Amino acid sequence: MKLTWYGHSCMGMEVAGLQLLFDPFISGNPMAKSIKVEEVPATHVLLTHGHGDHVADAEAILKRTGAMLVGNAEICGWYEAKGIKRTTPMNIGGETDLGDCRVRLTIAQHSSTMPDGASGGDPGGFVIFTPEGNFHHAGDTGLMLDMQLLKRYKLNYACLPIGDNYTMGYNDAVEAARYMGVTTVVGMHYNTFPAVTINVEKAKDAFRAAEIRLVLPMIGETIEL
Numbered sequence: 001m002k003l004t005w006y007g008h009s010c011m012g013m014e015v016a017g018l019q020l021l022f023d024p025f026i027s028g029n030p031m032a033k034s035i036k037v038e039e040v041p042a043t044h045v046l047l048t049h050g051h052g053d054h055v056a057d058a059e060a061i062l063k064r065t066g067a068m069l070v071g072n073a074e075i076c077g078w079y080e081a082k083g084i085k086r087t088t089p090m091n092i093g094g095e096t097d098l099g100d101c102r103v104r105l106t107i108a109q110h111s112s113t114m115p116d117g118a119s120g121g122d123p124g125g126f127v128i129f130t131p132e133g134n135f136h137h138a139g140d141t142g143l144m145l146d147m148q149l150l151k152r153y154k155l156n157y158a159c160l161p162i163g164d165n166y167t168m169g170y171n172d173a174v175e176a177a178r179y180m181g182v183t184t185v186v187g188m189h190y191n192t193f194p195a196v197t198i199n200v201e202k203a204k205d206a207f208r209a210a211e212i213r214l215v216l217p218m219i220g221e222t223i224e225l
C-alpha cells in the first residue's frame with residue numbers, strides 16, 4: 001500500500017482501491033505549506049479524536065470529496081450537524097467494513113474535545129485490516145499496556161506519535177512498538193510546533209538501538225509500505 005505524508009498525524013493510505021485519509025490538519029500546519037488541501041484525495045476520512053490539530057480540514061475535505069467520515073459517535077454527530085451525511089459512527093472495540101478493508105476503533109490515552117468545546121467522545125486509534133496487510137494509526141496517546149492487545153493483529157507497521165509533551169515521546173514509542181510486535185514505525189506528531197519539537201537524530205538512534213525501523217517521510221512524499 002502507498003502512504004502519502006501530509007505532516008503532523010495526517011497521512012493518506014492508498015489501499016484496495018480506497019483512499020484512507022487520517023486526521024487532516026494541513027492548512028493550519030506551518031510545515032505543510034506545500035500541500036494543497038483542495039487536491040488531497042479521500043474516499044474515507046478517519047478521525048482519531050476531536051482536537052483541532054487532527055480535524056481542522058476535515059469538514060472542507062468531506063464536503064469536497066463526499067468521502068465517508070469514520071470516527072466515534074460523538075465526532076460523527078458533530079459533523080452530521082454541519083451537514084455531513086455519510087458517516088460511520090463507531091465506538092471503542094468495534095469493527096466495521098470499509099470496502100475490502102476493515103476498521104477497528106481502539107483506545108488511546110488522551111483527551112478529545114471538538115474545536116468548539118463540544119465533547120469529542122473518547123479518543124481512539126484505528127487498526128486497518130487490508131488485503132495487503134494490517135496497520136495501526138494510534139492517534140494521540142501515551143504509552144499503555146493495552147497496546148499489547150494489538151500484537152494479535154500481526155501489524156505490518158504502526159503510525160505512532162513521537163513528539164512528546166501532548167503524547168508519548170520516541171522512547172515510549174519504541175516500547176509501544178515492542179508491545180504491538182511491529183518492526184516498522186511511521187513517526188508522527190513531531191516537529192509541527194515548538195511543544196512537540198524533538199531531536200530527530202536521537203529518535204532515530206533510539207529506534208535503531210531497538211532494531212525497529214523508523215520511517216519519517218518528507219511532507220508530500222509517497223512511500224510504499
Ligand code: NI
Pocket residue numbers: 049051110111140166
Ligand atoms: Ni490531541
Ligand code: MN
Pocket residue numbers: 051053054140166189
Ligand atoms: Mn494532537
